[in-house]
Amino acid sequence: MLRYALRRIAGSIPTLLILISVSFFIMRLAPGGPFDQEQTLSHEVRANLDRVYGLDQPITVQYARYLRALSHGDFGPSYKQRDFSVTELIAQGLPVSATLGVSALLLALASGISLGMVAAVRRQTSVDVGITSLVVLGLALPGFVTGPLLALLFGVYLQWLPAGGWEEGAPRYFVLPAITLAVPLAAYVARLTRASALEVFRANFIRTATARGLGWRRVVWSHALRPILLPVVSYIGPAAAFVVTGSLVVETVFGLPGTGRYLVQGAINRDYPLIMGMVIVYGTLVLLLNLITDLVYGWLDPRVRHE
Amino acid sequence: MGGSIRACGMSEAAAESTSTMSDFRRTPSLWSKAAVRLRHNRVAMAAAAVIFVLACVAIMGPLVSPYAVDSLDWDRLAAAPLGPGSHWLGTDRLGRDLFVRTCHGLRISLVISLVSTAISLAIGVTWGAVAGLVGGRTDELMMRFVDILYSLPYLFIVIILTTLFERGSLPVLFCAIGAVGWLTTARIIRGQTLSLARREFIEAARATGLSTPAILLRHIIPNLVGPIVAYAALTIPQMILFESFLSFLGLGVQEPLASLGSLINDGAQEMQSAPWMLLVPAGFLVVLLMSFNLLGDALSDALDPRDDGGPRD
Numbered sequence: 001m002l003r004y005a006l007r008r009i010a011g012s013i014p015t016l017l018i019l020i021s022v023s024f025f026i027m028r029l030a031p032g033g034p035f036d037q038e039q040t041l042s043h044e045v046r047a048n049l050d051r052v053y054g055l056d057q058p059i060t061v062q063y064a065r066y067l068r069a070l071s072h073g074d075f076g077p078s079y080k081q082r083d084f085s086v087t088e089l090i091a092q093g094l095p096v097s098a099t100l101g102v103s104a105l106l107l108a109l110a111s112g113i114s115l116g117m118v119a120a121v122r123r124q125t126s127v128d129v130g131i132t133s134l135v136v137l138g139l140a141l142p143g144f145v146t147g148p149l150l151a152l153l154f155g156v157y158l159q160w161l162p163a164g165g166w167e168e169g170a171p172r173y174f175v176l177p178a179i180t181l182a183v184p185l186a187a188y189v190a191r192l193t194r195a196s197a198l199e200v201f202r203a204n205f206i207r208t209a210t211a212r213g214l215g216w217r218r219v220v221w222s223h224a225l226r227p228i229l230l231p232v233v234s235y236i237g238p239a240a241a242f243v244v245t246g247s248l249v250v251e252t253v254f255g256l257p258g259t260g261r262y263l264v265q266g267a268i269n270r271d272y273p274l275i276m277g278m279v280i281v282y283g284t285l286v287l288l289l290n291l292i293t294d295l296v297y298g299w300l301d302p303r304v305r306h307e
Numbered sequence: 308m309g310g311s312i313r314a315c316g317m318s319e320a321a322a323e324s325t326s327t328m329s330d331f332r333r334t335p336s337l338w339s340k341a342a343v344r345l346r347h348n349r350v351a352m353a354a355a356a357v358i359f360v361l362a363c364v365a366i367m368g369p370l371v372s373p374y375a376v377d378s379l380d381w382d383r384l385a386a387a388p389l390g391p392g393s394h395w396l397g398t399d400r401l402g403r404d405l406f407v408r409t410c411h412g413l414r415i416s417l418v419i420s421l422v423s424t425a426i427s428l429a430i431g432v433t434w435g436a437v438a439g440l441v442g443g444r445t446d447e448l449m450m451r452f453v454d455i456l457y458s459l460p461y462l463f464i465v466i467i468l469t470t471l472f473e474r475g476s477l478p479v480l481f482c483a484i485g486a487v488g489w490l491t492t493a494r495i496i497r498g499q500t501l502s503l504a505r506r507e508f509i510e511a512a513r514a515t516g517l518s519t520p521a522i523l524l525r526h527i528i529p530n531l532v533g534p535i536v537a538y539a540a541l542t543i544p545q546m547i548l549f550e551s552f553l554s555f556l557g558l559g560v561q562e563p564l565a566s567l568g569s570l571i572n573d574g575a576q577e578m579q580s581a582p583w584m585l586l587v588p589a590g591f592l593v594v595l596l597m598s599f600n601l602l603g604d605a606l607s608d609a610l611d612p613r614d615d616g617g618p619r620d
Contacts, residue, residue, distance in 0.1 A: 015454070015455055018455050019455060022455070136597055136600065136601060137593075137597065139596075139597075139600055140544075140593050140594075140596035140597040140600055141593060142548055142551065142552065142592075142596075144551070144552065144555045144568070144571055144572070144575075145571060145589045145592060145593060147575075148571070148574070148575035148578055148585050148589070149585070149589065151578070152578045152579075152582060152585065156578070156579055248556075249552065249555065249556070252556065253575065264556055264558070
């Protein structure tokens with residue numbers, strides 16, 4: 001297990017390196033530079049700026065310099081937000097984004113698994129039809145629709161929760177954003193769980209357990225649940241990637257100071273180090289979550305052994 | 308049963324000498340079976356009807372309405388739906404007719420999603436089929452590339468592509484959205500090709516000296532049409548979503564053009580004073596997405612060769 005994990009981590013380093021290189025060169029191929037929009041700059045000032053940030057060097061030299069700095073954990077300075085390094089910016093935003101993402105993921109898993117299980121146990125009843133319809137609706141509700149609607153309903157009309165904004169250490173600012181982010185995920189998890197549960201319920205070992213005279217509660221909890229959760233677990237990796245990109249919209253809608261906005265801002269402003277920093281952080285996160293998913297999968301399913 | 312099969316075989320043998328086409332008509336094809344299953348699925352038929360109606364509204368609406376997308380009605384700024392005046396769904400804060408703008412948004416969403424689905428299918432099917440058929444080192448490299456792109460947040464690729472060129476140009480949007488959609492297609496098609504490539508008729512084709520591109524075109528791709536169509540139907544709503552998402556962030560369609568995403572963004576700014584500006588485009592988007600999802604699910608069920616009308620939950 002440990003050896004497998006270590007090998008996977010070692011294997012993801014070249015992937016990350018390719019990711020960094022591809023992003024670096026694609027971005028530099030794009031026309032325009034970070035200082036184009038500041039039209040008041042005289043040629044001398046621009047030349048100076050380019051020299052300070054090393055943009056006057058050939059691109060291969062810039063690439064080598066970037067990698068050298070990166071190996072020391074230095075993401076470089078932000079070109080636009082002049083007094084901040086990329087590390088500082090990401091360190092500011094990441095706790096907010098991470099809290100939002102983790103709470104949305106947990107919420108989606110908890111509600112999705114329970115809804116899916118209830119629908120499967122009560123299959124072909126009105127409960128099942130109701131949950132299945134909710135799932136269809138939830139899958140068609142993107143964050144930029146749910147977000148404003150929830151803010152309008154609970155923030156503006158009912159005034160139960162803040163419609164947007166953020167305050168240090170006030171969890172109520174996270175409630176609506178987390179729900180918004182969780183809705184389509186929960187719907188998908190519920191659908192996966194339901195389909196998987198129906199398949200497992202038909203399996204021979206479940207029939208054997210029932211034939212031995214166990215109550216259905218016991219059968220579901222101690223025999224069926226683990227195999228039912230397998231497809232859900234393998235979905236956690238993609239779900240995390242979804243949360244990462246989805247948080248961008250949710251942060252925009254609710255005005256949360258997370259990292260999502262850096263991506264759009266950075267791309268529009270050609271703030272190269274900021275985008276690179278975000279790509280590296282997100283890429284590492286996704287690779288790591290995929291690894292965790294595979295490890296949990298191996299633990300849940302004894303047929304999968306990580307040799 | 309046995310008798311009828313033999314009789315059937317006899318008549319086919321007789322027909323073969325005259326025309327091979329009539330053989331195809333006699334045995335129920337994948338398509339006719341799928342069509343029957345689809346027609347019995349009431350939800351799917353309803354979804355198809357809704358999509359048809361929405362497409363008609365998107366095309367006809369602006370022709371019927373007296374207003375243009377960008378004409379301003381200074382007497383009725385941010386007018387409520389069904390209020391005085393003849394703006395069916397109200398106006399936005401510049402007095403532009405919301406019904407006409409939503410219709411235009413629908414058009415753009417539909418066109419972009421169809422074109423980018425076609426693009427992503429073209430890339431994905433080619434990539435997946437080549438990787439699956441050629442195999443070996445090539446396969447490994449090609450799929451490794453897909454894996455790496457997968458680990459990038461897709462939004463990042465789209466953002467880079469949209470900023471590579473001028474913002475808001477439609478061809479760039481087509482390509483940018485299509486460019487991220489093909490990864491899953493490539494994986495699915497590769498898997499299907501791998502299982503096809505081991506079959507005898509491919510081996511036979513190889514033995515007769517057919518080249519790899521010819522095998523690909525004549526034997527692999529025609530056998531993949533079922534999964535391709537099923538997956539395409541599920542890709543369309545995703546593409547609609549991508550496009551709206553980009554336009555919502557201001558990276559997609561630019562003023563004075565409207566897309567459902569940019570309308571929702573405008574509506575979200577004004578939702579306290581004019582909630583219909585949010586509710587109208589959001590409602591259209593959700594209904595459109597739901598219908599495509601339901602139709603796509605039904606299509607992939609109907610085309611799934613593993614499931615031959617057996618018990619389904």
